[in-house]
Amino acid sequence: MSTEPTVIAKPVPDPGAWVDLHGDYLYRYANFRLRDATQAEDVVQETLLAALQAYEGFAARGSERTWLVGILKHKIADCFRRQGRERAIESREGEEFEHQELFMREGEWAGHWAAAVQPQNAHLGPSEWHANPEELVEQDEFWDVFKNCLSPLPLRIASAFTLREVDGLESEEICELLNIKANNLWVMLHRARTHLRRCLELNWFNQRMAD
Amino acid sequence: MGRRWLLRRLPPCDQLLPVMSDSLDHELPFHGRLILKLHLFVCLRCSRYLNQLKLMRAVIRARSSKMLAEGSPETSLSREARERIKRALNSQLND
Numbered sequence: 001m002s003t004e005p006t007v008i009a010k011p012v013p014d015p016g017a018w019v020d021l022h023g024d025y026l027y028r029y030a031n032f033r034l035r036d037a038t039q040a041e042d043v044v045q046e047t048l049l050a051a052l053q054a055y056e057g058f059a060a061r062g063s064e065r066t067w068l069v070g071i072l073k074h075k076i077a078d079c080f081r082r083q084g085r086e087r088a089i090e091s092r093e094g095e096e097f098e099h100q101e102l103f104m105r106e107g108e109w110a111g112h113w114a115a116a117v118q119p120q121n122a123h124l125g126p127s128e129w130h131a132n133p134e135e136l137v138e139q140d141e142f143w144d145v146f147k148n149c150l151s152p153l154p155l156r157i158a159s160a161f162t163l164r165e166v167d168g169l170e171s172e173e174i175c176e177l178l179n180i181k182a183n184n185l186w187v188m189l190h191r192a193r194t195h196l197r198r199c200l201e202l203n204w205f206n207q208r209m210a211d
Numbered sequence: 212m213g214r215r216w217l218l219r220r221l222p223p224c225d226q227l228l229p230v231m232s233d234s235l236d237h238e239l240p241f242h243g244r245l246i247l248k249l250h251l252f253v254c255l256r257c258s259r260y261l262n263q264l265k266l267m268r269a270v271i272r273a274r275s276s277k278m279l280a281e282g283s284p285e286t287s288l289s290r291e292a293r294e295r296i297k298r299a300l301n302s303q304l305n306d
Contacts, residue, residue: 015300023296024287025279031286032278041292045299052303103225111223113256126259131266137273164236165268166275171236182237190232193264200267 013055018048022065026072033076033162035147043079047072077177080159094157094188097195125198129205142204149199153192160185161192214253221250224257231261235268 026047031040050071102124104110104117114121136142150158156178163174171182178185221227227250230243239247251258278286288296 013304015304016297019288019293019297019300023293024282027288027292028279028282028286032275041288041296044288044292045296048296048300049303052300098228100225103223108219109223111225112218113224116224116254116256126256126263128259129263129266133266133270133273136270137277143274165271168272186233186236187229189236190229193232193235193267194228196267197260197263201263 013052015048015052018051018064018068022068025065026068029069029072030076033166034079035150035158039079043072043075046075050075080156080163080178083155083159094154094191094195097153097157097191099194099198102198123206125201125206127201127206127209129201130209131205145200145204146196149196149203153195157188157192160188161196164189217249217253221246221253224250224254227254227257228260231257231264234261235264 023044026044027040030043031037034040034043047068051068054071102114104112104114109117113124113126115124115126150161153161160174160178160180163169163177164171169177171185174180175182175185180188227247230239230247233239233243234247251261
């Protein structure tokens with residue numbers, strides 16, 4: 001086998017086939033991150049339009065799907081950026097999601113979990129979850145609760161959380177995407193996690209224990 | 212009461228929460244690592260808290276992969292969206 005580049009006829013794009021072959025995949029990818037069906041559809045359309053324009057640059061290098069997902073990621077990042085700009089002023093960045101009420105206010109154990117100090121506050125958690133990760137992944141009801149828990153967060157915080165926890169992007173990449181400082185990002189992630197953890201505890205794990 | 216003695220000498224739980232979250236995002240400086248380790252050693256609730264954050268991350272990533280791999284009507288493009296996108300692509304192609 002020679003490794004010489006072979007001469008390929010100039011590829012002709014077949015965008016209809018892209019929709020059929022990759023449309024659902026791209027849509028699922030976008031919808032899981034944006035949590036909005038209309039926005040996910042729009043972003044898939046933008047992606048394929050951009051792909052059509054850039055098609056000659058692609059010219060059958062590697063997998064078509066990987067190439068399309070690459071474009072989609074940029075389009076989703078654009079959405080996150082826009083959301084960040086639109087919401088930055090109206091949100092106080094979600095200080096209320098830190099749940100200070102779960103901690104002792106005063107006394108020698110000030111700042112410690114109230115549940116650990118006072119038996120009557122045992123319900124303030126963190127409680128034992130008895131969670132089975134494999135089961136949770138399969139349970140659609142759990143993910144409905146999860147989605148509801150995510151919804152009160154300011155979009156910018158939810159976006160940062162998604163980029164970090166779903167996509168596993170490193171802090172530097174997220175900061176660049178959302179145009180924020182690392183310290184700011186870490187505070188946002190902390191608030192998102194604190195809020196989600198408590199919300200899932202109240203609306204899922206504690207409910208299951210009562211069963 | 213070694214446990215209580217140590218817990219009282221460390222920063223309280225509410226100050227450790229951001230540190231626990233940070234530990235999932237970047238490597239902590241030596242001092243932070245040490246404080247966190249000692250605190251977790253004697254604080255059951257904070258240990259639970261951190262484990263729960265890790266559990267959330269694990270199930271979110273697993274769910275995301277599952278959703279990508281498996282199709283269902285509600286996680287697929289609607290017929291209308293599919294047609295609309297095809298029309299948009301064709302009109303750009305014919306420009």
